[in-house]
Amino acid sequence: MKSSDSGLVDQWPAILWQTLEAIPPGFCISYGDLAERAGRPGYARGTARYLAKCPDHLPWWRVVGSGHTLRLNGPAGSLQRDRLIEEGWMIRGNRLYHGGSC
DSSP states (O other), X not given: OOGGGHHHHHHHHHHHXXXXXXXXXXXXXXXXXXXXXXXXXXXXXXXXXXXXTOXXXXXXXXXXXXXXXXXXXXXXXXXXXXXXXXXXXXEETTEEEOSSXX
């Protein structure tokens, strides 16, 4: 990243949280698409690392792997499944199915 991009790097977590907050119930987005919308194309893995520190009030559970797949395990994975089901998603194995958009 160029030194002129340092301002973007400092602001990026806030931009990421704003982008995440804009995802409405019933919709989901991939890590890569979220990164791109937040101004960091190609930063899917970095986005996943930031989401591990996501403020609780943001809809982190709406972020999934490419191909509509769930990537989280353990308690966070169970909570993600529960919240997505509450929003109308069906889950088979680790794949999402819904009339919404992903």
